[in-house]
Amino acid sequence: MNKDELYKDLEQYFLEKGISEGSFKEFSEQRKISRTSLNYYFKNKDYIYTKILSKILKDFEKKFFAIINNEKLSYYERIDVILDMYFNITKKNIKLYPYIQHLNEIEKKVKNKKDVNTDEVIEIIKKICDNFIDITNKEIQNGSININYPKNYLFLIISTCLFPFTTPYIIESVINMSMEEFYEKHYEYMKYILLKEIEILK
Amino acid sequence: MNKDELYKDLEQYFLEKGISEGSFKEFSEQRKISRTSLNYYFKNKDYIYTKILSKILKDFEKKFFAIINNEKLSYYERIDVILDMYFNITKKNIKLYPYIQHLNEIEKKVKNKKDVNTDEVIEIIKKICDNFIDITNKEIQNGSININYPKNYLFLIISTCLFPFTTPYIIESVINMSMEEFYEKHYEYMKYILLKEIEILK
The missing domain is CATH 1.10.10 (Arc Repressor Mutant, subunit A)
Structure with missing residues (x-):
């Protein structure tokens, strides 16, 4: 090998x-x-983790940019497709999530930056977030949609999309559901909550 | 001393x-x-952490039960007061949150259960969640309110209330805001999102 x-x-x-x-x-x-x-x-687990996460994020980023800038779709349709894409990726990589919380500490622990490149991960997330805010503000300005507080809306998306998967022990022990059972329902519910916030004006 | x-x-x-x-x-x-x-x-940091968290949760639990069972308040008013109480506690203990994700691993690491009692923490969270679901279902059954998917609604509350504070590095580095600046806006927005889901019928 x-x-x-x-x-x-x-x-x-x-x-x-x-x-x-x-x-x-x-x-x-x-x-x-x-x-x-x-x-x-x-090197070590942190190195592997950052490498895997980087790869998944780069793949997500490429698809995200293709969809969010696709003017053939309405803003609502774009968010709809992006959420589907996100949840499909999550489903395949569900075991990866609980570790996301460690990025912060990996960053602190790492002396030799060449070993673990958490900056790259943060940079991709930042680029996706910045672009999301830009496109959303543009759509609001041209009067096609309204969203109350786009930055907070973005954080609502991040919270609902990331949190449950980072703390499977809460789901499994507190509300007595397996991740798989929880996953499908959560997905539907989040789409309902998130898409509802987009007010279509024209 | x-x-x-x-x-x-x-x-x-x-x-x-x-x-x-x-x-x-x-x-x-x-x-x-x-x-x-x-x-x-x-003993160690994990021991101290679980002890502090336990104390805060017990205090929260006591207040939570007093409010959620207070029949002088409508369901909507109770959730409103509980969210305020939650955010006030969070504000005081904001530095504690990023560590919540470790509970899972603390649990695994600990061989001598007497040292760190994460079960107690999980038990309190479970009691609060169970009670929330019970009261919510009762209110739905007696026709005073409607909420779509109470269990998912509970997870929406947990996600939005917990997640941002567990990952301050995302807030600070990705969306260029200090935790303090973010905090106030997030709080208002979450109340708006969460209370809106309660449909008052009578």
Whole structure:
């Protein structure tokens, strides 16, 4: 197995197992690979996590920009498609979410910036957010829609889209639902709450 | 300083400094206290964190039950008062939130359950959630209000109330706002979003 193949295998392992649950130790034992070369190539979990997240975000960013700037669709339709796209990506990477909260600490922990590039992740999120606000303000100014407080609306989207998946233990232990059961209902409800905020004027 | 006084001092230190930012090392150096006795009395940060969170939650729980069962207030008024109370508590303990995500891992890390009692925290949250759902269903059944999907509504409340405070780095770095500036606007907006979902029938 070359380095790229090994990385793909490692990525798949962490996506299935979860970042908190998986370990280099277990992976190297299962695959009968030396732990030393694994650490040499891929440093640590934080490195892998940031790398996986970066890739997913870049893919999301590309699709997001294609949709949000698509003038053949109304603003409402664009948000509708983006939410569907987001939830489909989430569904595939659900085990990745609980770790998002760590970005903050990964950033602090990392002395050698070359190892873990959390800036890149933050930059992509920032670009997506900035563009969302721009397009929304433009649509409000040209009178086609109204949204009360676009920045807060953006944060409502982020909260409802991210939070439940970052704290599966609240869902599983507090409201007695599996993530899968919760997921479908939450998705429908969030779309209902979020799309309702878009007032179509023309 | 006796043990109780020392605990109060330590609690105050972590509330001001934040759980991630503060350390037993810094506290013991500042107060010129031996690190050994500090560890002996108060084990570790996870122990302190769960203890502080428990106390705040117990206080919240007491007030929550007094309000949610107060039949002199309409359902709408009760939720209004509870949201105000919640945000006031949050404002005072804002540095505590980013650590909430760790509960899951604290739970896994802890071998000696006597050290850190995360079950208690989860139990209080569960009691509050269960009661919220009960009261809401009762009000819907007696025809005084309607709310679409009470369980999802509860999760909307939890998401919007908790998420932004658990990820201050997103607010600070992505949307270029300080937590304080964000806080006031978010609070107003969330009340507007959440109260709007309560359809008053009689």
